[in-house]
Structure formats: C-alpha cells, structure tokens
Amino acid sequence: MAKYLINEEYDVQEAGAAKTFGKGERRRDYADPWRETGNVVLIGLPGSGRAELARLLADRMGKPVLIPSEAQAAAEALQGLGAIIVLDDRLVDDPGVQPLIHGAGKVFYLMADTRLLSDRVAGRGGVEGEEAAEDLWRQLSARLAEVEPVFYGVLHFILQGAQSPEDLVGDALEKIGY
Template identity: 35%
Template sequence: MNTPKRFIQRKVDVAEADKTRTHGPVADRPHPSGGAVFLAGVAGSGRGDLGRLAAERLGIPFRSYKEWEAAGRDRAVVALDDADILREGGPERVRSQGTVFYLMSGVPAVAERLAQAHPGEDAERLRALAAERFFAAEPVFMGALHFLLQGFRPAEEQVRDLLEKLSL
C-alpha cells in the first residue's frame, strides 16, 4: 500500500468557506520539544528494544523510569509503565515533561514476548496475565500519549515512525 507520508500537512477546505485550517509545521506543536522521549507500554510490549534503538539514533541515553529520576530527569528515552505514569502524578504531568509514545502491542504479541523472556512458564497463564495487564493499563496510556506506535511492527519501522513524529 502506497500512502503519502505527510498527507496531514495540507490546507483542507470544508463545506463552510470560513472553516479552513492548515496543518503542518506552522501549527502548534502537540508535544514539548527538548524533553524526555517516553515509551509507555506494558511489560513485553517491546519498550526496551525500541528504546535502545531510538536512544542510539537520537544520541541520548535509554533509561528506565527509576534511572531517569536518579539521573535528574535528563533528556533521555525513558521506558514507562502505567504505575510510573501514576507515580509521576498522572498522564497530564508526564505529557508536560516530554513526548509520550504509547507502544500498543496486542495481547498475543505481549504474551509471546513474555513466554520468550520466561521459558518454561505456562503459556496460557502468561496470556491471561498479559490480557489482564493490557486492559487495566490501556486507559492510563491512552490518557498520556501524544503519539501511538503499533507494537506489532518491526523495531526498525517503529523507530523511523518515532523519529518522524518527533520532527513534527
């Protein structure tokens, strides 16, 4: 499928002539530049792999939330889970400190990653735990996000998408 990369950066005319809006570089930024780059997601969503790759491309460190706090909240790629977001003061507080990407991985992908990380564990039990965590945490992540990343895509595609979104 061949879709335009920057289709949203056009002037769009609507039925009422006085209701036009231009989207793109001149529009207000939907996220603060220069802050942390937060990767929010449940355990097994791929935050670590994507975070290390994104940090390397951006030339900044990759940190867990606790490491980021200990480092003085520096410019870094930071892995967050829902408990970190709530500990930080909620979704709005996190959004104000950087750009939040929700790495949305479905239950099957999360369960598969957890099974790889914990060989010998009961696969059905891991799937049930993944489903429980996913559905409990998703509202927190959705409230915090600036951008959504599709967790089922390869990390290389995700990091390209992340870098493109950071440049908006």
C-alpha cells in the first residue's frame, strides 16, 4: 500500500535545491502558536518524563502546570494562556482534544522506546514479576503503534525521552525560545 503513497511528478525550478533546519535556526514557515498563547504542551506515553519535565520548566519559567485528567478539562487548558500542559496519550488521541493541540502552544513529544518506558512505569508502579513487566511492555508497544502517528500530527518538537527530565530542560527551553 505504501508504494502508492507518492505517485505524482512535479516540475520545480531548482531541482537540486533543499532547505534544512539546524539546531538554533528559527522556522518561519509555520505560525508560531507560542507567541499567541505562551503555552507549552508535553505529550508522550507513560514513563516518558512529562510531569517531571513540566515541573522543571515551571520552576524555570514561572508558569503553572496543568495536568488535565479528562477531555473537557484538557480542551479548556489548551484554550487558555501561559501554562505548561501535560497530556497523556488517551487525551491526545481524544477526537475533541486532538484538533486543539497543535495550535495551543509549542508541543513537545517526549519520545522513548517502550522497553525503557515499561521499565520506568514498572519501577514506580510496583509491577512485580518478569511476566507482569513483559505484559506491560507489550501493552505500551501496542499503544505506541496506535498513538504515535497522532503524536507526529500535533507536535512541533521531539525530545529524547530516554534522557532524564533534568537533561531535557535545557533543550526544551532553547526550543521554547525559537
């Protein structure tokens, strides 16, 4: 099916021209939701470090942290101003919330492999036994397959969730400053 995804030819004036964005360059080809809202939105799977990164950013930026647990609260948070908003994967995938995310502020996806995420979740949630840990890993892997395309559809930046939140805060602040 993928082989039919791109099947049109286009004539371009400069066939060899390319545009790339390196670290520190400002992207000027999309509207900057940050200027309008001042929001930072953190998305990712459980164990990615969203809540801890939000706390660290709040300390540095003096903004409140909002962690909505239901769709209505998430929609209200995304329509507000000047907050750090932490959304779990269930809310990112919600049809009433998803269309609001990209324009609500700068959106960061904390990406990490599911083995690492399951180890983190198991460590803090009291998951005991190898079989339970393996089941958690399978559940997170299946969930990632479902929701990662949604994450890609709403994000502005990717942060490496394999790093600790303390190591990510500087990178996030730099990107917020773009």
